[in-house]
Amino acid sequence: MTEITNLVEQVKRSTDYQINKRLLREKAMADMHLPFEGGMFKITPELLGFVASWPVDWIILEDIYQNPIEVDKVVFLAQASQLYNKTMSNWHREHEKIKRFRKV
Amino acid sequence: MKKSNDSEKSKGVVVFAFNTEQVDYVKIADQTSRLIQHNLKLPVTIITDPTAETKFDYDKIIRVESSSGNIRTLHGKSMEWKNFGRYTAYELSPYNQTILLDTDYMVLDDSLLKLFASDLDYQLMHTSHNPDRVIDTAMGPVSSLFVWATVVVFKKSQYSKQFFNLVGRIQKNYGYYKNLFNANGNYRNDYAFAMANIIQNGYTPNNEYSIPWSMLTIENPIQDIEIKDNFAIVKEESRAHVIAMQDMHIMDKDFLVSDRLERLVNVLVS
Numbered sequence: 001m002t003e004i005t006n007l008v009e010q011v012k013r014s015t016d017y018q019i020n021k022r023l024l025r026e027k028a029m030a031d032m033h034l035p036f037e038g039g040m041f042k043i044t045p046e047l048l049g050f051v052a053s054w055p056v057d058w059i060i061l062e063d064i065y066q067n068p069i070e071v072d073k074v075v076f077l078a079q080a081s082q083l084y085n086k087t088m089s090n091w092h093r094e095h096e097k098i099k100r101f102r103k104v
Numbered sequence: 105m106k107k108s109n110d111s112e113k114s115k116g117v118v119v120f121a122f123n124t125e126q127v128d129y130v131k132i133a134d135q136t137s138r139l140i141q142h143n144l145k146l147p148v149t150i151i152t153d154p155t156a157e158t159k160f161d162y163d164k165i166i167r168v169e170s171s172s173g174n175i176r177t178l179h180g181k182s183m184e185w186k187n188f189g190r191y192t193a194y195e196l197s198p199y200n201q202t203i204l205l206d207t208d209y210m211v212l213d214d215s216l217l218k219l220f221a222s223d224l225d226y227q228l229m230h231t232s233h234n235p236d237r238v239i240d241t242a243m244g245p246v247s248s249l250f251v252w253a254t255v256v257v258f259k260k261s262q263y264s265k266q267f268f269n270l271v272g273r274i275q276k277n278y279g280y281y282k283n284l285f286n287a288n289g290n291y292r293n294d295y296a297f298a299m300a301n302i303i304q305n306g307y308t309p310n311n312e313y314s315i316p317w318s319m320l321t322i323e324n325p326i327q328d329i330e331i332k333d334n335f336a337i338v339k340e341e342s343r344a345h346v347i348a349m350q351d352m353h354i355m356d357k358d359f360l361v362s363d364r365l366e367r368l369v370n371v372l373v374s
Contacts, residue, residue: 016343020346040222065311065312098346101346
């Protein structure tokens with residue numbers, strides 16, 4: 001294979017960091033969904049903060065399907081925090097990796 | 105292969121695979137089912153032709169006569185597509201909770217398992233994106249949005265049964281429903297499931313029964329997919345994408361029937 005052919009091959013396979021970054025974020029957002037007590041919640045910093053600040057043990061939260069779901073604050077917070085931490089850690093680690101995948 | 109028994113029978117995956125002259129869908133199903141087994145740890149049932157030869161160790165093989173095919177244009181080629189009868193999944197599924205998948209859906213993580221925890225009777229994929237954008241899903245210029253019947257999750261319930269019966273009614277009377285919804289083109293399961301969902305929910309477009317994330321679809325022809333450092337590197341003709349492990353809907357049938365898919369699956373399940 002000549003140098004120019006190699007170059008063409010490389011260019012052809014150039015990968016767009018911005019697309020990869022967007023696809024990775026899409027996956028992270030999907031992974032943030034937590035099924036709980038029959039409802040489905042998207043875990044966000046706002047939701048975590050709100051639930052953590054709630055003064056009593058039981059709280060009724062609106063899930064993504066606009067249904068009110070009664071949850072045990074402590075149990076929900078434990079699962080939601082764990083999912084948030086795991087997802088963000090994966091996202092961070094994978095994001096660091098895709099930065100190095102400018103060319104494949 | 106994990107077989108369903110009385111205690112485990114409640115959850116499983118069903119795939120439809122009917123070969124056409126152009127595409128060996130059973131061959132594709134044999135490979136994508138290995139991914140299902142590896143990543144979801146669920147039994148897989150295939151619904152296929154009476155004479156189809158399978159290689160994967162399916163939980164159950166349900167053989168039914170296929171009806172005549174439909175025609176669809178993909179990558180500039182007209183292709184036969186035996187897509188009728190999907191509504192029978194409700195009656196044919198041996199599982200109480202079923203993930204109904206197209207054979208061209210590659211399961212690369214366990215995210216679908218989350219959907220079993222939902223109280224919803226059925227869940228449909230409302231949104232799909234390719235590497236560039238969210239894919240338009242209008243059934244016609246002045247119609248409603250379709251759903252992706254590529255992934256349907258349902259449990260055995262009266263509400264689900266009614267829904268699938270309605271999909272069947274729409275298929276059998278498609279001329280009427282096509283006009284009712286101003287839909288374009290031939291029958292598509294994507295359209296029929298969307299129409300049934302709208303009708304069943306009071307003739308109201310809704311996201312009530314949606315899978316809450318977007319499906320990644322690779323629409324372009326694929327030269328190869330390599331696995332590197334837990335990323336899938338999807339090589340198209342003039343570019344490549346580096347994608348963290350996640351489910352993918354692959355449209356390129358030439359890739360799916362090729363040995364490249366088998367090689368990829370071998371790497372993924374090793």
